[in-house]
Amino acid sequence: MPVVSQVAFLRPRPGKLDAFMADVARARKIIASCGGKVRVWNQLVGAETGTTAVVIETADWEAYGKYNDKLENNREWQALLKEINSAKDPNAELYRTLLHVEIAT
Secondary structure (H helix, E strand, O other): OOOEEEEEEEEEOOOOHHHHHHHHHHHHHHHHHOOOEEEEEEOOOOOOOOOEEEEEEEOOHHHHHHHHHHHHOOHHHHHHHHHHHOOOOOOEEEEEEEEEEOOOO
16 A cells, blocks of 8 residues: 655744744644654755655555545644644744655565
8 A cells, every 4th residue: 555645844934943843743743643644854955955844644545535534624733723824923934745655666
């Protein structure tokens, strides 16, 4: 079964790394409760240097669909998104998003 991963590259704003990581920790708990596996990476080389990649993995397309349904209807997730999206001075800027599917070899 091919793993599906969503990747969001976020650029923490100067002086806000700790607050951003607290946001990521809150999001990680909610995402995990909905069936996503979260990994967080610092991008050291390449086009996204200086960003943090938040990677959410699901086992396959079926699990991805179930995860998205749960997340979309999760009140805690909706409240977190509202809080982050309404911030006048956000902790990070969304730089890029990607969706990958694993190739079986």
